[in-house]
Amino acid sequence: MHRVQRLVIHGHERAFVKVGTGPVLLLLHGLGCDHHTWDPIIDRLARRYTVVAPDLLGHGASDKPRADYSIGGYANGMRDLLTVLGIERATVVGHSLGGGVAMQFAYQFPERTERMILLAPGGIGPEVTPLIRAVTLPAFTWAMKVATLPGLRQANVAALQLLARSGIPQTRDLAEVAAIYDSFKDRATRAAIAHVVRACVDWRGQVITMADRAYLTAAMPMCVIWGTEDMVIPASHAEIVRQIAPGAEVDYVANAGHFPHRDHPDRVVKLINDFIRTTEAPEYHRDDWRDMLLGGPVGPVTPARAGDRPLRPVRRPLRRRRPA
Structure with missing residues (x-):
């Protein structure tokens, strides 16, 4: 068991676990879960990294007020938590709902994001369990x-x-x-x-999609991990990632469902370690980011579905910083 710490931010108590030393990993859990979803892998990751695993507002031991529970609101909350903890940059690891929050965090705060690692993330395509x-x-x-x-x-x-x-x-x-x-x-x-x-x-499925902003991932190392037997969000969404974010690394975990980090923790830890070891965190430069936004995607942008026309990578990726 890990010691749960608490901080009051904007008048609401936020619970989180912080263990390990080294580069920072921010672990974001899925809908209805809490930091315990990471129990099978958190100690293994803490051997190399500083791991911060919060309970999102409305979940676990964090407060559950009548508040902003939008994806953007969650991203803002994670920025504020890192700020209070004195952490400037992190590799953001998100599962399911947390994957959607991780993508939003990287979009809103690219200067504070080193990489995205997404496990069966929401926000790729509309399909989701009834x-x-x-x-x-x-x-x-x-x-x-x-x-x-x-x-x-x-x-x-x-x-x-x-x-x-x-x-x-x-x-x-x-x-x-x-x-x-x-x-x-x-x-x-x-x-x-x-x-x-x-x-x-x-009632038709997921409303939020990353398709219109996927071109920005050309400047942000992104790894997507999906269990082949996922019954919550279909693993076919991983193929959508290949099309709308051609530079992303996509890995499948065989014989795993919606929680690959619980079904096969050793495999997921290896994928995370290998991805961080073999990628460089980007340096944020406002002018580069502005040019990317002005250039926009190349090709049509529609809600992501398998078979959509792939977007070509942007022409001016951000400059990269080698890992410490």
Whole structure:
């Protein structure tokens, strides 16, 4: 177990774990999770890096106020947390929702981002499990209040955990789903998660897409890791990444679901270490970034789907800084 630290920023308490020494990794968890999602890999990463793993606002031990739960709001919160901790730059590692936050962080604060490492990230294509789309329905809060009544909640959690141990590939993620479902017994958690989902998903799927800004990744080292058996966000989105961000490294983890860092932690740690070791962090120069924004993408920009016409890399990548 790691010591959970707490800081009050903008009047709200933020919980986080900070371990290790070396270059900084900022680990951002997925929807309904908290820093514990990184338990299988955090100590291994801490052998080489300073690891900061926060509970996003509305999750875990952090406060759950009526607040801004947009992706941009989360990115701002992570900038402020790093600032308070005296950290200027970091490699941002995001899973699922956290992957969307990581991309937004890199877009909003390129001067503070060394690399992006995204595990089954949201914000690539519209497809997402119906379970998440259901959170956007008006009846979600009421239905979940009933579903988490004592007795019924325990029975459902036990059933999900049993299915997770069945060995059926399609049920491998249900242990994590059970933990998220169990957390919904708290009214503030239910409300926060509903706000988060409604900010980035509607009944048709994910609303937010990185397609229109993917050309900026030509100046930012990016690695995308996806479990081949992901039942939450389809692994086919990794192929979309290849098309809209041709310079990105894309890796699959076989026999892994939506949580590859939990299914195969050794494999994911190796991919993270290798990517950091073999890439250089970019130096931020405002004029270069301005030129990229003015130049924009080359080719059509539409919501990302497999088979879309790939975008060509931009012509003026940022200058790179060699790792310390």
